[in-house]
Amino acid sequence: MTAVREAKTSAPDPAPGKPAGSATAPGRPRVISGRVVRTRSGGLSLRVQGRTVAVTTALVVALVAVAGVTLTTGDFDLSVGEVLKALTGEGSGIADFVVNTLRMPRLVTALCVGAALAVSGAILQSITGNPLGSPDIIGFTNGSAVGALVVIVVLHGSMTQIALGALVGGLATALAVHLLMLGRGIQGFRLVVVGIGVSSLLLAVNSYLITRATFQEALEAQAWLIGSLGNRLWTHAQAIGIAVAVLLPLAFFLSRRLSMVEMGDTTAMALGVDVSRTRTTLLVISVALAAFATAVTGPIWFIALAAPQVARRITGSSGPALLPSALMGAVMLALSDLAVQRLFAPALLPVGTATGCVGGLYLIWLLVTESRKSRA
Numbered sequence: 615m616t617a618v619r620e621a622k623t624s625a626p627d628p629a630p631g632k633p634a635g636s637a638t639a640p641g642r643p644r645v646i647s648g649r650v651v652r653t654r655s656g657g658l659s660l661r662v663q664g665r666t667v668a669v670t671t672a673l674v675v676a677l678v679a680v681a682g683v684t685l686t687t688g689d690f691d692l693s694v695g696e697v698l699k700a701l702t703g704e705g706s707g708i709a710d711f712v713v714n715t716l717r718m719p720r721l722v723t724a725l726c727v728g729a730a731l732a733v734s735g736a737i738l739q740s741i742t743g744n745p746l747g748s749p750d751i752i753g754f755t756n757g758s759a760v761g762a763l764v765v766i767v768v769l770h771g772s773m774t775q776i777a778l779g780a781l782v783g784g785l786a787t788a789l790a791v792h793l794l795m796l797g798r799g800i801q802g803f804r805l806v807v808v809g810i811g812v813s814s815l816l817l818a819v820n821s822y823l824i825t826r827a828t829f830q831e832a833l834e835a836q837a838w839l840i841g842s843l844g845n846r847l848w849t850h851a852q853a854i855g856i857a858v859a860v861l862l863p864l865a866f867f868l869s870r871r872l873s874m875v876e877m878g879d880t881t882a883m884a885l886g887v888d889v890s891r892t893r894t895t896l897l898v899i900s901v902a903l904a905a906f907a908t909a910v911t912g913p914i915w916f917i918a919l920a921a922p923q924v925a926r927r928i929t930g931s932s933g934p935a936l937l938p939s940a941l942m943g944a945v946m947l948a949l950s951d952l953a954v955q956r957l958f959a960p961a962l963l964p965v966g967t968a969t970g971c972v973g974g975l976y977l978i979w980l981l982v983t984e985s986r987k988s989r990a
Contacts, residue, residue, distance in 0.1 A: 666929045666938060673941035677725070680948045684721050685713060688955070720843050722851040724951050724965075725944040726858045727843075727907040728917055732925070732943020733865050733936055734903040735918030737896050740872050740934040742805050745980060748919040749784075749904035752809030755915075756816035757787025758908035763820055763835055767827040773849050777857075777909040784905030787812060788897060841914040841966020843951050850910045857906035865899050866936055872896060873933035914966045916973020917943050923980075 685697045690712050692700075699705035700713035731749070738747035749755045761783020765771035771779065794808050820839065824832050871892045874882040879889050904918065921943035926935050947965070950972075954963045 663929075663931065666931055666935065669925075669929045670938050670941060673938060673945055676945050677941060677948070680945060680952060681721055681725075684948065684952050685717050688712075688717070719848045719851045720846045720951070721948065723846045723854060723910060724843050724948045726851070726854040727911050727914065728921070728943035728945070728947030729862065729940040730854065730858055730903040730907040730943075731914065731918040731947070732921035732939045733862060734900045734907070735943075736922035736925075736934050736936055736939040737865060737872065737900040738918075739922055740876055741893055741896060741900075743876070744806055745923060746806045746919070748916075749900065750913065750915050750918055751813070752791065752806060753811075753813030753816055754784050754787050754809075754901050754904050755908055755913045755918075756813045756820065757790075758784035758905040759839060759913050760816050760819050760823070761786070761905075762838075762909050762912075763823045766838065767823050767831050767835055773853055777853050777906055780909030781902060781905040784901045784908070785898070787816065788901045837964075838912040840964045841912040841969070842964035843911055844962060844964065846911070854906055854910045857903070861899050861903050861906075862940065865896070865903075868892065868896055868899075869934055869936045872936075876933065912966065914947065915970045916976060917947055917969055919980075920973055920976050921946050 682694065682697075686692050686694060690708070692709055692712065696705055696709045697713055700709045701718070703710075705713065734754075735748045738749060738752065739745060741747065749758075758780040761779040761781070762776050764783070765776045765779035769775065769779075791805070791808055791812055794812070795804060824835050824839075827835055871882075871887050874885050874887045875889055875892055877885075882889050882892075907914070922935070922939040924946075925931075925938040925942040929935050929938050931938070947969070950968050951965045954965050954968050
């Protein structure tokens with residue numbers, strides 16, 4: 615049995631003359647409202663926001679719908695019953711091949727990569743307090759691409775080695791950005807500007823690696839750099855699935871501390887949060903998620919930028935909203951891949967091209983919006 619009561623809590627009052635309510639401005643308080651559910655013993659307390667629960671449920675339903683359409687439609691249409699039989703090992707030979715060999719690995723990869731990129735972007739945007747805080751803007755994605763390309767072009771490595779190479783490249787890029795900002799703290803605008811510069815340098819390194827490859831290797835590398843979910847097998851799905859299974863729970867566990875860090879260093883430390891360690895841990899998780907996603911599909915642009923912001927807007931959350939962000943990223947990428955498969959068939963349009971076009975328009979809108987806010 616539980617008792618439910620309405621509750622509203624807030625951080626300490628702001629300094630005189632300063633407005634309250636900003637979720638990302640350091641030192642400013644936030645008001646967090648919702649339902650607090652407590653057990654009679656008082657040992658468990660959980661704040662539940664109705665709008666966030668409703669949006670999360672809707673995203674889960676959308677995810678199931680997109681997955682259902684993806685598995686049942688295409689060059690060889692299947693009924694829901696045939697798909698379910700194939701998934702349980704009781705389907706016909708052709709249905710089993712279509713579902714378990716062609717469609718399911720691609721779908722699982724899309725869902726996991728979308729969730730990984732979205733949570734990676736949500737963490738960076740929360741840490742920096744900047745809507746442009748994204749692994750593809752700051753340069754972590756290009757760093758991961760450099761590491762993966764070295765393994766592909768120079769070492770001719772396996773899928774596991776490519777994933778490790780991407781992880782090393784992403785972490786090395788994060789370290790380089792950190793060293794460039796040493797002693798100045800993680801300030802949102804400075805981090806974005808430094809990251810854009812590093813990203814440009816890494817893009818040049820990627821181009822150089824391609825020029826040093828053989829013709830066939832260059833074609834494969836260039837196709838990988840576009841970002842695609844085509845020809846993805848269970849090897850790819852398992853690689854990103856393991857990464858997501860390990861890293862996402864860690865991110866969700868630290869989400870409460872991340873919300874406190876958003877209040878400002880002083881407030882977070884007063885609440886008992888080790889700000890420096892929390893930021894470093896979450897930054898490593900963010901880079902690792904982006905790196906593993908890039909290793910599996912190549913760079914897929916703007917999911918990490920757009921998905922967390924869309925999730926935060928529709929939930930009305932004052933915190934980072936990592937779970938809705940993960941679901942939004944999974945829905946966005948799976949839906950984008952479904953669209954390019956159905957609308958551009960039989961042409962093989964990489965999903966990275968579609969997300970890049972839509973994301974570019976979103977980035978323009980975001981820059982215009984932020985410019986108007988700064989003038990106001």
